[in-house]
Amino acid sequence: MDNIAGTKSSLTWAVNLSVLALVFLWLFPTVGLLVSSFRTGDQIASSGWWKSMFTAEQNLVVRTQDPDKQVQEGNLWVIEGNVFTEDGRPVGTISRYGTSSRSISDYAAGEAGEFRSGERVIVETNGDYRIESTEEMSGKRGKRLFVTAAVPPEFTLENYRFMLFDESNVEGMSKAFINTLTVTIPATVIPILVAAFAAYALAWMEFPGRALLIAAVVAALVVPLQLALIPLLKLHNEIGIGKGYIGVWLAHTGFGMPLAIYLLRNYMVGLPRDIIENARVDGATEFQIFTKIILPLCFPALASFAILQFLWTWNDLLVAKVFLIDSTGETTVMTNKIVELLGTRGGNWEILATAAFVSIIMPLVVFFAMQKYLVRGMLAGSVK
Structure with missing residues (x-):
């Protein structure tokens, strides 16, 4: 049952x-x-x-005020300040501190400590510090303090400002973002336009060799991308379109075309034959049938391939590395920029996280936006 x-x-x-x-x-x-x-x-x-929403204990390295800020109090030379306000950090609660990188928690907050050069220091729980010396302190920079503090949650937009809008930042993602859009949009539109015409011809038009063409499309699906890169690059260089946007557009179009034709042709074959035959009886041309009947009914398949092609070209690194090499960085795409950041800023996890999230914002927007149109197209195509 x-x-x-x-x-x-x-x-x-x-x-x-x-x-x-x-x-x-x-x-x-x-x-x-x-x-x-x-x-x-x-x-x-x-x-x-x-x-991230809770207070966390952190080991911070802070620097006191410069020696030129010292004042004389009787027989002592004194420097006072607060480690949080001077370092630009959120105010926290200090539990322990140290004066050397080898011993970052030798002293409890409020307990007197000593630098190697002999100065006496006291760091309070709220970050206030006082450095005392019997002799005038010298040097160009302040002393380093290592503090263990419970710091409240902090969120900042500085990472995004640095990555996208800082003019002095040559590693900004804004240029790479525009370059990726320049590659992705044509590389998505071109194969859909060409594949739609080809799929209609293979599905509904009778001509010699149609079966062989369908077999060739299926065979092209199994050709490895890596196998075709070098021959295609040589061809592009010979005709003068290598290392540029035109070359990468045509490369993405060629690699995406077999799948597009295969998906659209199979979808078009499943459409009711009576609709097309009635249109022909009414005197409609093949172009009118294609534009006014087939395309509206094939919107779900078109939307599905558009999503796949957009995500593939947006996240692509291999094709961009081969067909879009530019030593000046004028055509660098986001995937390649993130690889460069891994080498130059491998320790700056906040920068890498920002770059990675910026790179997935557009695919997320496109996916959820196209989902709505995909459902609408499915409903429209199901009505006879």
């Missing part, structure tokens, strides 16, 4: 749990990148993003 139509399968709970697990596995790192992109480097180094 379990196979009777209308009955509920006993494995429904397993399906629901599997879907929930997949959603969680996809959402967990995405939320982690988003939260980390608004945190400072010290917070990322001291605690995970899931603790």
Whole structure:
């Protein structure tokens, strides 16, 4: 009785749990990148993003005021200040501190400590410090203090400002973002336009060699991308379109065309034949049938391939490395820029998290926006 139509399968709970697990596995790192992109480097180094809303204990390296700020009080030379206000950090509560990198927690807050050069120091729990010396202190920079403090949550937009809008930052992602759009939009539109015409011809037009062309399209699906890179690059260089936007557009179009033709042709074959035959009887041309009947009914397939092609070209690194090499950085795409950041800023996790989240914003927007049109197209195509 379990196979009777209308009955509920006993494995429904397993399906629901599997879907929930997949959603969680996809959402967990995405939320982690988003939260980390608004945190400072010290917070990322001291605690995970899931603790971002709670007070966390951090080991901070701060610097006191310069010696030129010292004042004389009787026989002592004194420097006073606050480690939080001077370093621009959120006010926290200090539990321990140290005067050397080898011993960062030798003294409790409020307890007197000593620098190697002999100066006496006291750091209070609120960050206030006082340095005393029997002789006038010299040097161009202040003393380093190592403090262990409970710092409240802090979120900042500085990471995004630095990556996108800082004119002095040659590693900004804004230029790479524009370059990626310049590559992705034409590389998505061109194969859809060409493949739609080809799929219609292979599905509804009779001509010699049609079966061989369909077989060739299926065969092209199994050609490895890596196998075609070098021959295609040589061809582009010979005709003068290598190392530029035109070359990468045509490369993405060529690699995406077989799948586009295959998907659209199979979808068009499933459309009711009576609609097309009635249109021909009414005197409609093949172009009118294609534009006014086939394309509206094929909107779900077009939207599906558009999503796949956009995500593929946006996240592509290999094709961009081969066909879009520019030593000046004028045509560098976001995936390549992130690879460069891994080499130059491998320790700045806040910058890498920001760059990674900026790179996935557009695919997320396109996916959810196209989902709405995809459902609408499916409903429109189902009405006869």
